[in-house]
Amino acid sequence: MRVLSTVLLCFLSATSAASDFINFETSANQMSSFYRAYIFFDGDRKYKKSIVAIASKASDYDDLLSENPQLLSQWHTLVDQVNRVLEDESNIRNVNTQAHWEVMLGSLNRTLKEEVASSSYNKEFKDPSSEGYIRLLLLRMEKTLALYMALTNPVGGLGISAESPDLDVKVMEVSNMLATVDLQNYSLNRVAKKWSFVKKVLLKYNTDVAPYIVLHSYKKIRLEMNNYLANLQ
Secondary structure, three states: OHHHHHHHHHHHHHHHHHHHHHHHHHHHHHHHHHHHHHHHOOOOHHHHHHHHHHHOOHHHHHHHHOOOHHHHHHHHHHHHHHHHHHHOHHHHHOHHHHHHHHHHHHHHHHHHHHHHHOOOHHHHOOOOOOHHHHHHHHHHHHHHHHHHHHHHOOOHHHHOOOOOOOHHHHHHHHHHHHOOOOOOOHHHHHHHHHHHHHHHHHOOOOOOOHHHHHHHHHHHHHHHHHHHHHHHO
16 A cells, blocks of 8 residues: 555656646747747737746746756746846847847757657646646647747747748647547637637738737637636646
């Protein structure tokens, strides 16, 4: 019995750590999207507010990232760079500043990719009714948005390389995950309907009006996802 309890405790601890890491990845991708939206819309205050909200809680992940000093350092360096841009709006169109940010973001994403490759949380959250699965779904939505904003951003092309996954592949991943969840649930049903609309816009990233539509739709999707997760507590 004691052995079973120990095994269960280790499993719950690993699952909790995986959920925390998903939350970190989600925050990092959201900050990337909001930052690019801030640049794209010439310093729109509502995106600045969202960036500040994430950046102000950057240290919340220090314990989680303590075992990966490289990732911890890259995260704080990226947040510091974002804060410097927010303090001096003349940097909004400074190509050198944005290129530097793109390089740092690329480094963070490569380290994240290595970390995730050695993690098991993609395997742990297979149950579509579980909280972990929904958090993973939200993360993949945020990754899709981050890539989309990189493609639409005036200087975002600097951060796109041959290693970047195709946007349509990420859209398909999200659609496939959504197809497995309980669409009888009010919040998830609304998410699915909103996604059905927004995925068509995501794939037409070369239109000027599309970023506003996508960001507005994502705001509603996050609200419904968070409502669903809150009801699971």
